[in-house]
Every structure is written in structure tokens, then in C-alpha cells.
Amino acid sequence: MGDGERSGMLIGRRSELSALTGALDRAAAGSASVVLVGGDAGAGKSHLVGALTRTARERGCAVLIGQCAELGESMPYLPLADALWAGAASGDPALRSALESRPVLRRLLPDGDGAGGDLTGELVQQRLFGAVLGLLGELGRDQPVVLVLEDLHWADRSTRHLLTFLSRVLQRERVCLIGTYRSDDLHRRHPLRPIIAELLRLPDVRAIEVAPFGLSETAEFLTALSAASRDVPPTAEEIGRVHRRSEGNPFYAAELYTASRSGEDLPSGLADLLLARVERLSEPASLVVRAASVAGDRVRDALLRQVSGLDEATADEALREVVSHRLLVPDGTEGYRFRHALLREAVYADLLPGERTRLHATYASLLSAAAGRTRAAAALAHHSFAAHDIPTAFAASVEAGREAERMGAPHEAHEHYDRALSLWDAVPDPEKATGTTRLRLQLDAVRASGRSGDARRAVTRLRRLLAEADPADARLGALLRGGLAHYLSDLDHLEEAKAVSREAIAMLPAGPPTYERANALATYARILLAVGEDEGVSLPAVAEEAIAIARAAGATEPEASALVSLGVHRESREADPEVGALFARAGDLAISGGDYQVGLRAAFHRARMLFDHGDLQGAAASAAESVRFTLAHGLGWSMFGATLRCLEFLIHYALGDWDKAGRLSADFPVQVVRPTEAQISAYALFVEVARGEDVTERRRWLESVWDEDALVAYIARGLLAERALWHGDTETALGHTTAVLDELPPFETQAIRIIATALWAHADRAVQARAAGDTATAEAAVRAAGPLLERARTDASTMAGGRPRAWLGLEGHAWLARAEAEHARVLGKNDPSLWRAALDAFSYGFTYEVARSRWRLAEALAEQGDREAAQKEWRTALEEATSLGAAPLVSALTDLGTRARLESRDQAPAGAGLTTREREVLRLVAEGRNNREIAAALFISPKTASVHVSNILTKLNVASRTAAAAKARTEGLLADQGPSAGGRGRG
Template sequence: MAEDRREDVLIGRRAELAALTAALDRAAAESAATVLVSGDAGIGKTHLVTALAGIARERGCAVLVGQCAELGESMPYLPLADALWRGVRDPRQGEAVRAALESRPVLRRLLPDGDGGRGDASELDQQRLFGAALGLLGELGSTRPVLLVLEDLHWADTSTRHLLTFLSRVLQRERVCLVGTYRSDDLHRRHPMRPVIAELLRVPDVSAVELRPFAPDETAEYLAALSEGEDLSPELAERVHARSEGNPFYAAELYAAAATGEDLPAGLADLLLARLERLGDDAQRVVRAAAVAGRRVGDELVRRVSGLEEAAVGAALREVVSHRQLLPDGDGYVFRHALLREAVYADLLPGERTRLHAAFAALLADRSGPAAELAYHSLAAHDLPVAFAASVRAGREAERMGAPAEALEHYDRALSLWEAVPDPETASGCTRVDLALAAVRACGRCGEVRRAISRLRRLLEAADPGDVRLGALLREQLAYYLGDLDMNAEAADIAREAVDMLPADPPTPERAAALATYVRSLLPRVHGGPMERRHGDDLPALAEEAVAAARAAGAADAEASALVTLGVYREEREAGLETRDLFARARDLAVDAGNFAVALRAAFHHARAVFDRGDLAGAAEVAEQAVRFTLDNGLGWSTYGVNLRFLRYLIHYTAGEWEHAARLAADFGIRVARPAEAQVSAYALFLEVAQGSDAAAERLRWIEPLWGQDDLLTYISRGLAAERALWNGDPDAALDHVTAVLDVLAPGDASAIRIAATGLWAHADLGSSSGAADDLLARARTAASTTLDGLPRAWLGVEGHAWLARAEAEHARARGANDPELWRRTVTAFEYGAPGGGFVYEVARSRWRLAEALAEKGDRDEAAAQWRRGVAAAERLGARPLLHALRDLGVRARLAAASAAAAAGPLGALTAREREVLRLVAEGRNNRQIAEALFISPKTASVHVSNILAKLGVASRTQAAAVAHREGLVTR
């Protein structure tokens, strides 16, 4: 277990450590291995090999670690000497190392207390020393494996490079693992280590491990560890990751500086600038010009702005690229790291910085360069009129490119300059209100809905009351965004005002949009209780009126919005109504009209309607197309852009495609501070709770403070927290979560069915047949038969019917009448009419209860058949809590034994690998010894053993061993 704990402290480096420990395993098996570990300065190479050394010591290996130093050729064989000197002084292995050195004076002379001075080392006969080093490693390896680590090989002297090449080629059957580390960012084109590495990587026994930067969540985890219990805001973690680009050392420095208000720590800046001082004057001049350009600069621009002659600037660029300060990138160059650019830029004198910005702006203006770059350089050069016009143009370009966040930034810059430039309307080609509305539109498209609402309220307050058209437009937009946040009551009032402000004749697009938004706001709320039904009875007629008005005005997007509303309203009230084609038509209308907000709403309901009917393959296809459209247009964080991404994830989760779902959930951050972020995060709990992941506890810890701020967040996260509590054997805690969720759901909300079923599970586990269980079943039945506005429900999706069946079965179990027939109906309901398909996880969970109910009734054969199918599904999904429950049932009801007997003998259910593991168990080996014999991890061995016990229907390793001997698996 010590090995596992050591892995846990290596954030984001499990795969790399696994590769190194695999090389150590090969060496232990008498197959020498060499691994070259590379990465930028500060990326964590030393931390990684230190962890490897710790693992090697725990396994009883001899460990020799030596470092190169930036001393040039003055101290040959320095890392070998360092490794031997440390080895001699290590009480765990010093005697063995010193004994091996006694018979090899050529090596002993390298030590500070050796027979010769350190200066003599360069005169030693190289072949004798190489042979002695090989012999020493072989002698040490004869008694136990050896790990030799040579760090910082980018500083290695010639002799050390030759020694590394020799050992990598000659070591074969010796039990030696040789690991070398080097900084990849220090290996310029003419660095002497480059050809050595290229040559070594062609040797069969040599492999490479490259340390990548941290991902955003890994940086956050690393900073959380540094914070030592102090709160770490998601904003700070995100900012530090963006600036550090995942480099752990840079991240630690930036995090420490944030506490003191420093922008770029002086020590870090000095470290970055020190590398530039190695360059010539012309090369440094080119780098300063590139820093003003930004992270990336075009080749022609940097040549012209540098002010150097063509030959000089060419030579300077070659020098800069050779030393990897700038890297070629298409037709230009990019800084190796953003912080390097920041350090150079901050080091410029104010006048020098302004002159360089002005030079870039002039060149960009002459050649009609990118508006965003022109705006940036003009503003830095204090040319406000050019910066203003370019910012407006840059915002429009960003919108066309599907980059709403960037568009918002440009529009905000232009708005801030509006009063500072002459004749801004002529320069921008729009009014200030038009520009402000463009910024609002960008807010909505990048998910800043509350910000859009705040801006619209301010615009409405400042608007001329006599401008009816503008007043109606602002109200319609405000009502639409309020509807995105389910603030329907206020949205309805404001949208009604907009409708009343505009005449019905002649038809206008503005009135059609206001009427469509008004009708949308009349839909009953999904969470938080029904709104007043002041106009609810008129909704279908109003929706038809909105469709007619939109068609008369030629407003296709308003027509699409009204059609979606009408479809959503009617589908619960009209049995057999097919809305999929209606939603698809609405989507196409909105796309053609260029209204992507309405298009995404229609696309969401199209995919959702297909999903609700149990067509998972069709739903996945529709959702994938919609998400692709969403991302292509930069709308991934808009309201329905987020909803579509969630729906795509849930479709794959439901279909049992959990690896795919996990990849999608990788973007759902854990450390959240706002309800919108928490909603995104909460969806990952579906997988984490079902798989028993430790991440669920951490995610819930961050979400919990926000429970009272958002009803949808409460529904998702507390509903899944209830399931987690049940898997952990705490039904009372589960009921607390269930009560909290039901308190925010309307009686007619179909979502209540699932939560009620979860609560009934808790009551059944408690053995409770109280009135509370009856109330929960009544709540589920009401939600299944009544719409949000209290009308009879004519249609309920297949998942809703399945959860109602689950609620009925759990209620019977709570009353002590565990009915197999009710559970059989539940299995069938979750199969969605496709035996072997449907909601795969819930089918497996229902089979667990069905097998239990059958076993209680004495039907062990069918119980075993259902049990086997549940186990197979749980194993495939990696649903550990369910698998544990099934194994427990298998032992208690002896279903595992019945299943094994039904197969070809007691071992018939075992895989080939499980038979190997069982044979080793029968030989008396523990999990670690099994792992070593089969070259797997101890955790994997433990999982295999648990599976074997469940499949054999036995409770201990001793019983499993007895079965293995009885069946002839072990012959001695």
C-alpha cells in the first residue's frame, strides 16, 4: 500500500510513474532498462524520479542518484561521482557500495576521499572506468535490483555523455534500471546532448517519458495542496493555470505572489530573463520586439519592427530560435512560454514600449491587418480613435468567427472609449445603444446571462421613453434572458409590456418577437413550483397567434420560438403527439434566420424529445449534431449550449457508454464558486456516484454551499448525494437529501418521480412501512399523472414510467412485500422496449433487486440468472457500489455458487486471467506477490481476487484455494 500512497502525491503523473516502475520491474526480472525523462524546467522531473527512488527503496533496491551541474567540462563524470558518494554515505546500502568500490580503484578515485584528486578524473583511462562502472552495477545487481538516476543531463560533460551511451548499450541482463533526466527547453539545436538522445532512442532497451504540463484540474489540485487548508478560489486557480500554462514551478511562484499582490514575482522574472542574457544584442532586440507583438508574432512584422538590417535580423532570429526562446509557428514565431513574454515585456522602458506598439500599429494599418491586433497596439500606443474603430471591427469579426467571449471584450473596450473619441457613430457605423446591444448579445452567447440581464436593465432605465421601438426591443430581450433563468413571472410581465407597446397592424418582426417571448414565458416552470396561471389557459391560442404574426412579418426566428413553446406545451397534454419533426423544423427556421439562441433551444428539445422516447441511438446522433453546431459557433457556454452538452453526456451515460461519458465529463470542473459552474459540475456526479469514485465527495463539498441558490442544482446534486448515502449505508442522510429536493419541486414536476423512488429505497433499507413511504409513492403517482399547471398528464417519457415502476417496487419492499413481479416490470420498463438495451445501469440495478426478491421466494435458478446478468453489466460499467451489493447478495443467497454450477464446473465463470490469479492464491501468495508475478498493480490483483470470490460464491481466499485444488487448477 505504500506504493499506492506515494502515487497519490504525484498529481497528474500516474502514467509517467507507471512507465518508470515498469522499467524498474523489467530490471528486477533481469532485463536492464534505460529511461530518459524530459520536460521543461520546473515541470516536475526531480519530483517524479524522487518518487521512483522511494518506491525502489521500499522494494529493497539499491538506489544511486547523482546530479550534473552547470560547470562545463571542468568536472568530468560528476553525476557518477555524486551518485557513488551519496551511495557510500547511505546507511541502507553504504557498506555494499563501498565494498564494490574497494576492488575498483578507478572509480574510488572519483570520490572526494578517494586515492586521487578530482582533477585527475579527466585523465583516467575511459575504457577502464566504463568497465569498472559496468562491473560495479552488475555486482550490486547480483543481490538486489539497482536504480541509477542521473539528473540534469543537459549539463552533462562529454565524458558523462559517453558513459551514458556506453551503459545504455551494454547493460542487458544486469538487474539495473538507468534513468536520466534533462530539460528539453535547454536543448538548442547545437546542444551536444541532442545527438546523444537521438542515438539512444534507437536502442531497443531505451524508452522516453516526456512530462506534460498540468491540466487545469491538476493545477487546481496542486495549488490546493500548497494552500495547506486555506480556501482556493476557482478564479485564482484558473488564472494561475492560464499564466503558468501548467508548469508546477511557475504555478507555485505565481500562487505565492498572488498573496502579496505581485503580478510577476521578481525571482521568477529574473530566472526567465537570465536565459535571454545569454543571447547577443541583436537577438535580444528581436525578442523585445516580439514581446510587444504578443504571444505570437509574424515573421515579416518582427523583422520590420526590430529595425535591424535584413542579414542581421535573420541571424538574430536563428539565434533566438536555436536557443528555444521563440519557436517557429507557421509563418511566424511563438514564445516558448507566456511568462517569458510577460517578463520581457515588463522589462521594457515605457517609451520603448510605446514606440514599438506604434510601429506595429502603423504596419497593421498599412496592410489592413487583423482588427484585434490593430486595436491592441493602437490602444497601447495611445492612439484612441484608431483603437476605438478597430475594437468595434474586431468585435464583429469575433462574432462571425464564433468567439462571443472575445467579441464581448472588444465591444466593452469600444464602449469604454465612446466618450473619448470624436464622432464615434461615424467611426463605428452604429449608435451607442446598438453597440451596447451587441455586447448584450455576446454576453448571452458566452453564458453570461445574468450580466446580459443587468446591462439590459440599465439600458432600459436610460432609454428615451418616447422611443417605443427601442423600449419594446429592450423589454423583449430582457424577458427572453429572464426566461433562460426560469424567472418566468417577471419575464411574462415585461414581455407583455413589450407586446402592448407595439401595434398589431401592420405586422412587424419586433412585435412577433415580443409575442413569441411572451408565450414562452407562460410555460410552467420546471422547478420551484408553478407560476400563477393568469394567462396559462390562453397559451395555445397565444402561441398560434404568435406563429401567425411571425409569418405575416417574415420573422422566421419568432415563428421558430413560438413553435417550440407550442410543442413543449402540447406534448404532455396530447397522447401520441409527435413533436420531433416540429422541433427540427423550428431549429432550421431559426438557423436560417441567424438567431442561434432560438436555434439551440429548438435543437435541445429535438434531442430531448427523441431521448424521452427511448431512442438512445437516435438521440445521440441528434445531440452530437447539435453540440457540433453549438461549438462551431462558439456557443458552448450559452444557456442551451450548456444544456445540449449535458444532454449528450446523459444520453451516453444512459446507454451504458460510460467511457465516452467520462471523456465528456472531464470538462466539468470540481472547484466551483457560482451556481452556473456548480450545475455544470453536478452532472459528473451521475458517473462518480454510480462508479463509487472518491471524486464525488470532493465535488459535493464544493457544491454544497450553493444548494440554496439554485433549484436545478439542488435537484441534480442532492438527488445523487442521496444515492451516494444509500450506497454508503446511510438511509437517514439519504432521506434528508430527498426531502430537500422535493421541497423545491412542483407537485406536477416529473422529476419528482425519480427522487421519490430514491426516498422509497431509503425507507425500504430502514425497514420502514410508515406513512412517509406512502406519501412518497403518492407524490410519484401525482407527478406521473399531473402536469406542472395541474392538468391531467396525457404522456410521460419512457424514463418517467420506469422510475414510477421502481417507486412501486421499492414501496412494496418497504412494506415487507418484496414482489418479484414488480421488479420484473421495472427491469422491462428500464429496457425501453429493447431487451439488452435501454438504461443499462438502471436495468442492472433493477436486476439486483429482482434477483433478491426471487431468492426470497425460493426461485434460486432464475435468481441466479438475473444475478449473473446484473454482475456482468456492473463489471462492464465499473459500477463498484452495485457490484459490491451484487457480490454480497451472491454470497448471502449462494447465487454465485448456483451460477458457477450452471457453467462448465465451478471454474467455468472465471476468465483466463482470473484462473492465473486463483492459481497463485492457491499457492498462498498475497496481492503484492500476485502483482509481481503477473506484472500488474496490487490494486488490479485485489480486484481480480474479489471477482473470483464472488464468482465462486466463497467468502475467503482459503475457500477459493480449496476450490482450485479440488478442480485440479493446482497440481502440487
């Protein structure tokens, strides 16, 4: 294995390696340590222990490594003999001398007297145990000793007794004993299980479980593998596929990834390794595993028994054997699942073709015979298709699609509809079999695509339908064009969407009222909101015509859509206070009619309107309610489902409830493929940048998308510009802001925030240049800043077409105030009144921006010599920033306090500026809790706990948790705390 793969296997193992290194430190200090390292085969136990032994050798420790083998009881003390022989062969004189004085140990070496003889007699065993203890103690006098016993799941009885003996008697010896074992091999009756349970009660014995990789760790691991082999980096699809199949097992992931690059699905070597465990089973147990592999990852107990064809007693015994060997594990109270999905793949691939078909047919027959709720259409479709029963597979696929839609699983619904459409021509009388037409089924597939967030697939299918449609069928043509325009607008192909919607309207007469014409008009009105009104066309008139026709035709969906468009139009021009009620009515109408997409659009604009008007608590409640509905109906990845999730996050970010925002963003993906995923991922940067977290991985994925998605570029690049400015990198910041502003159209209010960030960059440049006497650079910054401010003022006051903008929104006004204040800073006129205006503008509830504005206000006051006022604002800003955990802002304020001499001992916040929450976390750190334990105690996510710990280390200016705990005790930072937050006494 190369260095790249070796280091890759240690990805995500920092805490485990730290625990092992801590055991080595304790041993070196004269307190013996025993660590039992468990994990599935391929999880990386040996690599983890290998990293420790390399560290131990670098520190001058004696390292003895012994390996157990799958030889049963035939070779007692094999790992001990292996360790001693390897140590003696290394030429270590101390070890050779110690062995020479202990004949009973000499017998374990290949050249020893009586090697391989009986060493298990009680008296001889006692002598040997004493000799081993004496050997380790003697070696430890000169240097710490690391003794590693690998693969204890294969250990013989004598080795297990030796492990128990050493774990109990090692105390003050400078010895670190490490044992590794495969968790997945410890079946219920395995003799090592009770020994581990017993040893873990001892005070000096610790356990480490090497867990599977998470998705981000798998991504990092595969990227490291590709870099080591000088291959192209893995794509998001590859990473997701490998992670799902490997379930985070590093060895499996490496094998699958390498094989996939050469076109191999399941590497034969990996399949053989997995099947070796099945081959040890009895024939009935093997039959049960083969039958289970056909069912999928999970199978009900009763169904598995029926398919296996075994009598009750034999089935009981076979299932007990399979479960004891941990090939299948109980899944709830009614069934089983495979211990690892790859094991199922390997067993399934090993079936003979006829055997596979027969088992699928048996499952399909049993499912068809089942009645009511026990019949699962998706499973019936799968098994029927695999058994080559096409008519049953076809009908079941349509039913499964409908079931998936009812259950809120639109992606799965589309897959079922897609399979049914592929079988349509192979089935006699398909309309009779399903009660639907081919066109209706195709439109069902389009709807499912849109609801799952895949507008591109919906557009592709609609284009195909248009190409096949009868040109003379105007109603069908208008219906298809209306749908196409809708999904094109979701993809921001607005000019084409407008043209297509106009075609749809033109195809239909004004009367009689029809759903198709109302839908085309409502879609056209929605598009006009985005692109601006056509010449001679009034958006309100289009929307009101759509509403009138929809009501006459009884079409709730177009009516609701047009009501939302009308509301957004009125809000932008009239600041109409009744618009909220209009959005609510549209939402109720859409939901009652079953159109959840339009309902979510109305819900988004209602929550967004509350947010824009400064009612952040009302907006948070509205968004939370809508997100619950969204997720309950499987619409989290639809266009407005995703937008509502982002809005809920953004509201809590503005409120300053970053713990809540962090819990929400924990579900935002990092490795992104689809545009919707990238947009959601980008929002997570708001808190990550403000807290100073490492965003390298998220940035890497977003960077591959932002050239194709304007919203991703706007959010991600705008926030990365802020991150660059916190690091003093004005050039990178201006690169981001310029790229975003070049793509934003005129009269776009979103530009104001980006302009304020760009002016921050120019102001920093100008300030630095003046301080260095660089007049040319300062003047260049002034020249660049003027047009930026003018654009911000224009965008804030004017709409497309030159109309005055009636409503900008509180946040828009606040960013304009920030831009005005930054522009003055560019000119060298850092004006407190402008920063006061910005502070007041953000005071409707935007906690972080209030603190940032107050920072600049304190700076401006200090520059004018008003030290008392500056101190007051500085102290308040520091408290606000510290409470948020906004590490970059805390650092900037600390720097300002030092430079302007605003800081004094009696004014500095107590506890090194730690927030109440951070002091709670610090107390748990001092107790030795890890991030997961801290998260559980404080009811926060592990990621949020990790952020708090990082902020604490930064504020205390220490490099480790141990140092933080020590400083907390030394400086009395825990003295004012009561019992542990979320402490052990809590039920």
C-alpha cells in the same frame, strides 16, 4: 520545501513513479536498468527521483546521487565525483572500502591524491570506467545500488561518455542508473540530444517524460499547497488563471499561486529565472524575442521580421539561434510561438515603456497596411490600444467583435464590444467611425453575453440601459424589457421575468404590428410554460397572438419562439403527434432569420420529444446534428447549446453506449465557476456513479454551487444519493433526496425519479431493520414512504392548477413504476409483478435501468422461492451490468448470487464477468500498454481506458495491472482472443 509541497509535486505522477519503481525492482532482481527522466525546468523531475531514492533507502539500497553544474568542460566527472564524495561522507563502510581499492576513483574525492587532475586521457578514462563498473558491481553484491546523475543537460563530455559506457555494459549487476535532464534546454545542437537518441535504442534503457499537469492536477496541487500552509483553498478562478499562465508546470504554478496571494503578478525570482535564458542570446536574437513578446504567444514569420527591422540574413541567423535555444518554436509553416507563455510575459514585462509602445505601434501600422484576409481586426485593436492610438483601437474593436460573432466566438465578441463601449466618449464622431449607434452596440454586447452563456452579464447591462433610457420611448422600453425578461427566465428568476414581460406588453398598443410587441408576447408565453398560466390568460392565445403579430411585422425570431412554446404546451396536454414537425418548422424559421438561440431551443425540444417517446436512436441523431451546429457557431456554452450537449450525453447513457457518453463527458469541466459549467459537470455523474468511479473532486466543486442552482442540485444530489446507497449509506442518501424534494415545486415530474431513489433508501432501511428485529425503525420507514409515493402519483397524473396531465413520457412512467415497486419493498412485500412492471417500463431502451430493475426482480423471485426464474433474471442482469461496466451493480448482483445461491460454475459468466471490451483492454494490459496506448489502439479516450482497467482490477480481485496480467494468463482469460485489439499491425 515542506512535506505538503513535496507530496504535491508528485500529484499526477503515479505512472512515472511506478515506472521508476519497476526499474528498481528489476535491478534488485539482478537485471540492471537505466532510466532517462526528461522534462521542462520545474516539471518535477527532481521530486520524482527524490521519491524513488527515499523508497530505495527504505528498502536498504545504496543510493549515490551526483549533480551536474553549469561549468562547461572545466570539471570532468563532476556528478560522479559528487556522488562518490557524498556516499563516502555518509560513512558507508562498503563504499569506503570499495573506493580504497580503486585509486583512480580516489582521485575524484576532495582528499584524494591528484584530485582535480587530468582524468580524461584515453588510458586513464578506460581505467576509470572499469573502476566505476567494478565499484557498482561490488556494491550491488550486498545490496541494490541506485546511481542518480542529475541535470545531464549540463554534463561535461567525459560524464556523457561515462553515461554511454554504463548504459551499454551494465547487464546482470544490481544497479539502477537514473539520469535527469531538462528537455527545454536541449536545443538542436546540444551534445546530449544524439546520445539520448542512441541510448534509447538499447533494450535496458527506458525514457520517462515528466509532462505538465492537466487542469485537475493543477487544482489538486494548489489545494495541497494551501492545505500545507493552512491557507484558504484556491478558488476556481485562481486555479484556472494559474493553470493557464503556468501551462501546467508545477514550479511555475507554485510560484504564481504564492505570489498571487500576496498581490504580486509575476514573481521577480521567476521572471529572473526565465530571463536568464534570453540574456545568453546575441543582440539580434534578443531583439527578435522582444519583438515576438509584443505580438503575443504566436507571430507570423514575415511580420516578426518586419517588426524586428533586421536584414534578411541577420534575421535568419537570429531566428535560427532563438529556435535552437527553444525560446520560440515553429508554429505551423508560417510562424512561431513561445515555448512557454510565462517566458513571453517575462520578456514583455522587461521591455522599457517607450520600447513597448514603439513595437506595438509598428505592429499596428503593418496590420493597418495589410489588405483583405491578412488584416486581423482583433490584433489591430490590441496593438493600437497599447500604442495609445484610441480612434484606430475603437473602430478595430467594433470590427473585431463582429468578426468574432461571425466566427462563432461570442465570449470574445463581448470583450471587443465592451472595450469599444469604454472608448466611445474618447473618440470624435464614433457613429461615423463604426456605422452604428451606442445603443445598438450595447445591444450587440448583450446578445454576445447571452450567446456565450453569461446571462447574468446580459441582465446587468440591460438593467443599466433601462435606467438610462427615455421613459417616453415606449418601443425602446418594451424592447429592453423583453430582453431582460428573456435572460431573467434563463436564470430561473421566473416571477420577476413574468412581471417584466407583462410590463413590456402593456407599454405597446395592439396595433400596428411591431417586432417589440411580438417579442414581448413570445417571451411571456415562454415564461408561462415554466410558471403556469396567469388567471384569465391562455398560453395558446398569447402564443398565437405573438405568431400573428410577428408574421405581420416580418419578425422571424418572435414567431419561432412562440411556435416552440405552443408546441411544448400542446405536447404536455394533448400528446400531439404533429408537435415534432412544429419544432422543426420553428427551428428552420429561427436559423434562417439568424436567431440561433431560438433555433437551438427548438432543436432541443425536438430531440427531447423523441427521447421522451422512446425513439432513442432518432433522438441521438437529432441531438448530434444540433450539437455539431452548436459547436460550429461557438454556442456550446449558451443556455440551449449547453442543454443540447447534456441531452446528447444522456441519450447515449440511456442507450448503454457508455464509451460514447464518456467521450462526450471528457469535455465536461470539473473545476466549475459559472452555473452553466456546473450543470454540464453534474451530468457526467450519471456514468461516473453508475461505474463506481471516484467523484470526490467533481462533488467538491458542485457542492459549492448547488445551493444556488436548483438544476445542479437536482442532478448532482440525486446521483450522489444513488452513490451513497451503493455504499449502504442510507442516511446520506436521504439527506440528498430530502434537500432536492424540498426545493422542487408541486406537480413537478422531475420529482418522481428522486422519490424513487428516496424510497430505495427507505426500503433498504426497512429490510435491514426487520432483519435485526428493529420494529421501530421499520415502521418509521413505512410512515415516511407513504407520503412520498402519494406525491409521485400526484405529480405523474396532475399539472399545476389541477388539470390532468395528458403526457408524462416513457421515462416518467418507468420511474413511477420503480417507485411503486420500492414502496412495496418498504412494506416488506417485495412483489415480482411490480418489478416486472418497472422492467417492462424501462424496456423502451434504457439499458442500465433495465438491468437495475432485473436485479430487484431476481431478488423478489428468490424471496418467493422461484429459484429457476430468479436464476434466469439474475444471469441476464449480470450480463447486462457487466457489459456496461456498471461495477456497483455487478457487485450487488454478485452478492445476491451468493446470498440466494443463484451462482453456479456452469452459469457464471466466463472470464470473471469481463465484457468483450474489457477482455480487449485486458489483453493490451498484459502486453504492457499504458492507458494512452490502450485508448489509441481501441479508439477510446484515455479516461474511458482508465475506467475499463479499474473495472478489470475489481472483477479479477487484484491490486495492480501486473497482477491482472498474471491472472489473465494463469486462468486462460486471453486464450479465446485473436490478435491484439487495435493491435500493432493496424495502420
